[in-house]
Amino acid sequence: MSNSISELKALDAECLWHPLTQHRNIEVTPPRFIERGEGCFIYDADGNRWLDGTSGLWCVNVGHGREELADVAREQMAKLSYAPMTMTHEPAIRLAAKLVDLLGYPGRVYFTNSGSEANEAAFKMARQFQAQREDGIGGPGRYKIIARHRGYHGNTMGALSATGQWERREGYEPLLPGFVFTDAPDPYRGINDCADRLEETILHEGPETVAAFIMEPVIAGGGVLIPPDDYLPKVREICTRYGVLLILDEVVSGFGRTGKMFAHQHWGVEADIITFAKGIASGYMPIAALVARRDVFEAFDGEAESGRHFRHVNTYGGHPVATAVALRNLEIVEREQLVERVNVVGKTVLTKLQRQLAGHPNVGEVRGKGLLVGVELVSDLQSKKPAANEKVGGIVRKCGELGVIIGRTTPVTPGQANIVIVAPPYVISDDEAALLVDTLVAGIESQFPRA
Ligand SMILES: Cc1ncc(COP(=O)(O)O)c(C=O)c1O
Incomplete structure (x- = not known):
C-alpha cells in the first residue's frame, strides 16, 4: 500500500486492461x-x-464525494453485508417500494448488478412471459426481440445483440439469433415515421414471433436522439395491439436525467418492463433493476414444481449495501x-x-x-x-x-x-x-x- 504514484502508474501500464482503450500508446497518453x-x-x-x-x-x-452515502454503506456493511435475494432484507424491500412509488403504477422489482444484466433479465422475462401468458396471444414461438438502430443496451451477448451501433458489434458477430432492428427517430435527419416502421417490422416478422420491443426513451450514447412527441404513445399502442411487450431502457434516462423522474413520463405512457442502472445509486454502488408490470408478473404464477417461476438468479442482485445506498441516493434526489x-x-x-x-x-x-x-x-x-x-x-x-x-x-x-x-x-x-x-x-x- 506504500507505492508512490509513479510506481502505481507503472503497475497500471503493466497489469491493467482498460475498456475502450488502445494500449499501444498508453505510455504517451495514460489514463x-x-x-x-x-x-x-x-x-x-x-x-x-x-x-x-x-x-x-x-x-x-x-455529484461526487457524498459523505452521507459513504456512511450508509458503512452502517449497512457492518449490520448485514450480504444476503441473496432468495431471502429478503429491509433495504431491498424499501428500495423496491420506492421504485414502484416513483413510477406511479403497480409493478414488481427484480434486482441485477448492471444495465446490461437488467436488459438480459428483461429479454428472458419477456420470452418466458410470452410462453406462459394465458390470454391466447402468446406462445413459445414469440421469441424475437425488436430493437433499434443506434440504440445501446449493454455489452453482454444478449444486450449487445439488441444494440444497434456498428463499433460495439463489429468483430463480435455473429451475435444471437432472434434480434431484429427497426429505425429510431432522428428528426434532424428527417427520420420521423418510426412508429409506422415498427409496425411494418412487426408485421414483416409476424406478430406471433415477436416477444418484445426494446428502446431508450431518449437515445443517449447513440447521439441524444429525442423522438417527436407522438412517437412513444404510438409505439405503446402498436405494442399493445400486437401483444408485444414494451421494454423501456431507462439506464441513462432514469431518475431525472431528462427533467422527469423517468423519461417515458414526458409522453404519458406506461411500459411493460423498465430497466434501470446508473442513476439509481449515482454510481456509488454497482446496482441495477427492472420493474415488470403486474400482469407480466402474474404470468409466472403456478404450482411450486411447475417451473413457471422466473428461473434466473445472480449472486449480487439486491445486495444489501447497494440497495441501502441507492435508497438514500433517491432520497437525496428528492430532498434536494x-x-x-x-x-x-x-x-x-x-x-x-x-x-x-x-x-x-x-x-x-x-x-x-x-x-x-x-x-x-x-x-x-x-x-x-x-x-x-x-x-x-x-x-x-x-x-x-x-x-x-x-x-x-x-x-x-x-x-x-x-x-x-x-x-x-x-x-x-x-x-x-x-x-x-x-x-x-x-x-x-x-x-x-x-x-
Ligand atoms: C441505455 C443503456 N442501456 C444499458 C447500458 C448498459 O449498462 P451497464 O454498462 O451498466 O451494463 C448502458 C450503458 O451505458 C446504456 O447507456
Missing part, C-alpha cells in the same frame, strides 16, 4: 489517475482537476429537488449553447432534454455529412486540456460518430454550467474555427 471527487469535479494525483461534464459514465447524478434543478440548469445549458453556436457552419443541431445535451457536428450544413472522427476526438481532447470532461458518440455506422455530449451532475452550479458551455464552445471552435 487520468483520479484520486478523489467532490461535487462536479474530479481530481488527479498531481493536483489537476476536471469538471465532470459526463457524470462519469452518465451516472454520478448527485434535483429533478427541478435539472430542468432549470438544463434549459440554461441548452439555450446558451444554441445561442453561442448559432450560425456556426459545422453545427448541424444543438439538442437536449434536461441535462442530456448533444451537439451534432457536420462537415457542412447542406449535405449534413457527419464531421470527421478525428475532429470530434479533437474537441474532446481540447476540452480535457481546458479542464472539462465531455463525451461523444461511438461510431453508430462507419464514419458516423459526430455528436459531442454533456450530461453533468444535477448539482452543477450556474458558474460551473457556464464553464461547461464556454469550454465546449472553445473546444468546437478549436477544431472548426469560424471563417
